[in-house]
Amino acid sequence: MRENAGAAFGFAGVAMAAVYARDRKDGDRLRMTEQLGRTSTPYELPPVLSLSDHHPVTEAYRTGRSVWPATAHPVTAGETPAVSVGALPLGMVHAPLGCLLVVADGPDRFDPTRRRLLEMYAAQVVIRLEADGLPLTGPEPGGERARGTSVLRRIRPGAFTLGLDTGDIDADSQMLRLFGIAPESFDGRIEALLSRAVPDDLPSMMALVEPDRRPPNVRDLEFRVRLSTGELRWLSLSCQVQFASAGRPDQLLGVVADASQLRPSAHEVSRVQRLATALADATTIREVGSVVVTALLDSLGADRVALAELVGDRLVVTVLEPSDQNAWPRAWRSAWRTEWPDAPSSSLPTLEAVLREGTIRLWPSHTATQPDLARLGPGGLALLPLPAEDRVVGACMVGWDEPHEFGLEERSLLTATASLAGQALVRARAVDAEHELATMLQRSLLPRRLPALPGGVAVARYLPATAGLEVGGDWYDVIPLTDGQVAFVIGDVQGHSAAAATIMGQMRTAIRAYAVEGHAPDVVVSHANRLLVDMETDLFATVCYVALDMEEGNAWFVRAGHPPPVIRDPEGTTRELHAEIGPPLGVFTEAEYTMATTTLAPGSVLALMTDGLVESAHMEVEEGLRRVGASLAAADPSDPDGTADSLLGDTARRDDDVALLLLRYDGMAVRPRRAGWAVWRLPDAAVHARRFTTRTLRKWDATEESDTVLLVVSELVTNALVHTRGEVRLDLTLAGDRLRVAVSDSSPRTPIRAASMDWEATGGRGILLVDALSESWGSVPFSGGKQVWSEIALPPSEPDRPTREGEATQGNGPGHGDAAAAK
Incomplete structure (x- = not known):
């Protein structure tokens, strides 16, 4: 492959290459943005192509597959030298960045090996384009080309073929220069290249040639080499195994390029580390949103940030900064009206496309945005899908009011932020769900x-x-x-x-x-x-x-x-x-x-x-x-x-x-008045209980409902004497306008009110009377037995008034207690 080093293009025998991108003004056309290599060629390079044209470039752009024409393409029908042409898509089918056209002198110059190398080279071009952070669009007619379209001049890849059985490697001069090895001193052995690799990166490199770990498809790898000057250099490698006719792995094809510009700086690494640390401490979705907003506002000087979680087919906004609705376009205000706004993702087409494709979209200050994004970032706009667990779990929008360009470090920070935020959202969602379940269970037990x-x-x-x-x-x-x-x-x-x-x-x-x-x-x-x-x-x-x-x-x-x-x-x-x-x-x-x-x-x-x-x-x-x-x-x-x-x-x-x-x-403003009596087990015990109650009510001046109270006392005492054995006690408590009658006995059995009553029955009516006469009643365990209680409401006490001559006060007349007790 060393003979390719002297070619004008310097890679895989290509004499000329060109990049095509969708036109800014007319989306149905592809315009050439860059040309590298020989300025004159037998093959005509059209500056503009319509997507409907029959051309290898448009076919590769539409299908997302490389196109290798089987015949040579002269400029005219005369006798002119034939050339070989290939068209390679840049990017995926659903999100194409453009197309790369390569031309080589002579017919059939792109054999399978060179085709694989050029396809891997196109992948390196895509990496550089994405690192620039700009959409690959053609220049305006008569205007300057978009920044970043000189990628073919900046990328200088090297190529190699490695015999898997022998360890012999055929590397071009550019690859040897990337490893810091003089071409004339190279012995053609893989060991010479591996000796320059940093020891920590050797295991991943050796895995590429191990029989059970050889990549069947294209595999990308970044590693470090130490030059003779002591300098460390980052290199990127794309490689693929070629198989012999019998299906046996034969050789490893690879493309190597300088990746130093793709590596983050120390300052950028520290910012990402701080963000990762802050997100690790965020345990709720709101905390995740606050951390992301703070990181983007402080690090990038953005004017507005929105973070939305994807729940089903709806975007639920976690954070809007600033929170003032006037800072957001009317279309967004109409869709997101509540404190925790949400809207169908289909109501915002660009966001829906970003969520579907899973790729970051950037609109610098000199590019036009879609209508549904108007005013979100007039100076610059970034839409970040938040990936986690092989799916998109949300989206983040970052907008600038003043003109803003996206540098390599910003692109890397946005990519890292999106990845970290997506994983943090998944963790926070699980935390919120588990915490809510735990709290609900805890509170249900309190x-x-x-x-x-x-x-x-x-x-x-x-x-x-x-x-x-x-x-x-x-x-x-x-x-x-x-x-x-x-x-x-x-x-x-x-x-x-x-x-x-x-x-x-x-x-x-x-x-x-x-x-x-x-x-x-x-x-x-x-x-x-x-x-x-x-x-x-x-x-x-x-x-x-x-x-x-x-x-x-x-x-x-x-x-x-x-x-x-x-x-x-x-x-x-x-x-x-x-x-x-x-x-x-x-x-x-x-x-x-x-x-x-x-x-x-x-x-x-x-x-x-x-x-x-x-x-x-x-x-x-x-x-x-x-x-x-x-x-x-x-x-x-x-x-x-x-x-x-x-x-x-x-x-x-x-x-x-x-x-x-x-x-x-606070203490009781009016302390309850209490009185108690041990009930004797005598035939007339209920009579003595009523007499005790009558005397107590007179003493407390609470005789207004004495008939009701005496009937309840009689029923409760009688039930205790008839259905239990042992001591029976009667307790009276007056608290405000409520009188509590409580009868305690030694039986734990609770009295039950009958659901229906046969009028010929001789018992069971006592509890019905208590229930009818009481404001409330019940039974509680008490010292191994039970206490049946009844509360009776008394009329509010009236202020004292003069008593007329000859008029007796109710409940104070002579013999009133005996008369009441006899009832």
Whole structure:
């Protein structure tokens, strides 16, 4: 092949070459943009061709396949030297950049070997054209040629053939110069060339000649060689295996070109590395959009950027910068009207084409854009498809108002940005979906709303971790109990997994059940511990349980491996509730849990939290508790929601879930009045119960509904005496305008209201009467038995008025109690 070195064109015996591109003004014509080699030739090079012309150039452009005419083409019919002609497409069928025409002296000069070399050479031309970042379009008539069309003068490739059996290589002089080897000193062995390669790149080069890894089709490779001066040079290689007639691999054909200009500079590499690092930390689609917009605006000085995610056949815009709708064309404003705009991709034809083809489109300042892109980038416009997993997942638009040209570094940065952003979008989409699922599961296991409390306001916050995606085990609960007590519970199951969420749900349910049964806090926690041990799981849980008497402010609390509660006193001082801490639940079967007491004054704030709020990789628990105390002291206790938000602080990045339960204790403005009586098991026990109730109602001056109350008391006491054994107790509670009647017994069996009643039946009407006379009624577990209760609404008390002479006050007349009791 060395004889080709002296040819005018210098490659594969070509005497002349020309590049054709679509005309700027007339899209149905191809215009010659560059000619290289011999200026005079027997073959005529038409400056303009119509796409309908019968010519090798137009045929190659239309079909996307190389055209090698079988006959020579003289200029005239006279006796002139014959030539060989070939036309090679530049680019793919659906996105052609142009066409390369090659001419060689003499007939049949393009044998199969030279055809393969020229096809690989055309691929090198395409790489250079794409690196220039400009569409290959013909010059305007009478005007200057577009920048970048001198690519044939800039690319100086070398060619070689390598015998796969012998290791002998036939390389032209240009290839030897690229390797820094003098042609006269070359011994024709492949080892001489491989010795110049950088050792790190040798494995990929040797793979090309290994029998089981030889490329059946054209393969591209970039590698480095070290010249005798010590300089490193990047080279690009395109090669293909040629097979002998028997189908045996015979030789390797290759084209080598200088690729130094295609390699990114150190500054560009650092920008791409910073972008990759920022995208690696972006966990949501909005974060990905913000990172991409910042990178493009800061690095390229763009005036507007739009990032859209492809969902089905619709483009869902993630980021519009600037967000002012007047900065965008009317066509886009009409399609994208909402805060999170979306539109069918078909409504924006150019974007649809970019998504379909998957190739970057650039419009410098001197080129016209399509109508649907008008005003997006009058100075320059780039449309980037975002590839990932062998498909396009979105698109990015970058526009400039002032004239802008795309250099090699910008082209590389845009290409890298598109690739990184596409992969980041796929990750963020999966993260968003998994995080939404985890959050939904977590919240479904937590209380939907907290109950209204007499004498206080409770608020809660839950924030899932951002570092992990799996559901966590943090929970909280507020459990109203009997006698004006409320239990506040917060807990944390070890780990983040479905198993942790399952244990969390079981523990919350178990603790609520034990608490409602009326057990003391230490007993509730002990029962929950034994239950978790019996589950035979490797997970454990920490719990803090506080039972508070909302009437008196007395609190009993237990800690099982959990951070202590923090209290803000009315004066603004804060303190931690320290007690002897027991082991986490699920560790020891016979673990003991000590109960401690404290008192809350009206105006106090009680805060319970999980360790995600007070502990992290950069903060110890003690420091976290001090920060909580400081925030609690500085907060406004009259605003519980604001106080909870201030305690959370800046938790944008969380390594663990955070659960917070906050109570502002106000105390009861009007304390309930209570009275209780142990019912004797005598034949006239119901009569004594009614007499006790009558005396109590007179004492409380609440006799307006005494008949209703006495009937409910009689029915509940009678049911307890008839259907149970053991002690029966009657408790009356007056809170405002509501009277609560509660009868406790030792049987856990709950009374059931009959769905239908036979009027000849002798029983079963008691519960029907209670249901009809009560505002509400029910049954709760109580100390191994149950408590059946009924609430009766009383008329609002009227202001005192003078009593007329001789008029008796209702319920205060002599013998009224006996008369009522006899009813």
